Amino acid sequence: MTYAGVVEVGGPADVRELPDLVISKVAVGSTNNNAYLLRCRATDEQLLIDAAAEPQTLLSLIGDSGIASVVTTHRHGDHWGALAEVLGATGAHTYAGAYDTEGIPVPTDVPVADGDTLRVGRVELTARHLTGHTPGSIALVYDDPHGHPHPRVSHVPAKPWTGGRVPPAGWPVPPAGPRVPLLRLPRPHCPQGDGEWHRRARSPCPRPAGR
Template sequence: MNYHGHVTVGGPPDVRELPALVITKVAVGPYDNNAYLLRCRDTGEQLLIDAANEPETLIRLVNGSLASVVTTHQHGDHWQALRQVVGATGARTFAGRYDAEGIAVPTDTIVDDGDTIRVGRVELTATHLVGHTPGSIALLYDDPKGHPHLFTGDCLFPGGVGNTDKDPKRFASLYGDVVAKVFDRLPDETWVYPGHGKDTTLGDERPQLAAWKSRGW
């Protein structure tokens, strides 16, 4: 596998080719956001996760039709390019039920925990994770010919869960959701694609769970 997931703002995207899905990762904007373009190999249909910034970069990456854009959560750095991308492509917008009102572009499809979002013949499962924001969603592609792939927004990174502003209740909620809905359900081979920075795997992060809980962030 040539994919490594180490991308930089202004640099080239990185491409991962799976049997049924092509994943292209690019870094954009002043906050080093990751955007992920998913393309079904059978149909060519495309879905973008987080139109974060640099609309020209993302539209060029799409290079054709775009069926949908999923926004992982309401924080503004994850949707700065959403209006321009939707305007250029006509893509349908998706967001979690409890974050949709915080996104300045109208959400066409509200997403609940366990909902399926399709890109061509590929199915993604949404998981509601509470704490970084009230309505953050992660997207899981459980590759039938490989291991799972999880797009976590700002809920899980290498080295910890997302920012909860040192609020113990929010941290307990996010940590609890990430453990129960991610680590307790998915194998170590699960590849994690976060909203900023480098990728990781659940196996790399699992040994640190107790330390995360102890430190409270």
């Protein structure tokens, strides 16, 4: 079945089958948040992105194989609402952006910086620090050796601030360091493909350099 990336709370997960990695996407909670379960085909090790809500839904998705780690993409409560319950059931290690760990009530085992490598089994993921939503928001990018990069983030910052102008009062600005706006990451589905990345970003595809 073709992956569409469209999920609803209470509905089934949508599953993307890649040669080395299986990515299952599910929607949970009153705010319709996405959670992603990544499974390495070679080892069956699993990683969960955002234990956002509905712990029983997430634990059912995880299954008997358990998970090695949980990555929290940012500090807002609708992205870690089920984290304590999932950790209690699985004993997984926790990861989160280094600038957001203090805002997550469940301890973070590994603070993550831009460019850090995370692993699920034999698969490598690259963490990217995002700006404009919280100081330490991160996304994970899987650079598929058999295809194109696959960015995974629970939702797009509403108004990414890249430092080009002074942000409004109260706008969350991360401390000095690498700034990698989400909209500059690869968009593998533009202009063709299933269009999930394009729809979520809500912006036109970037023009080629020099045009």
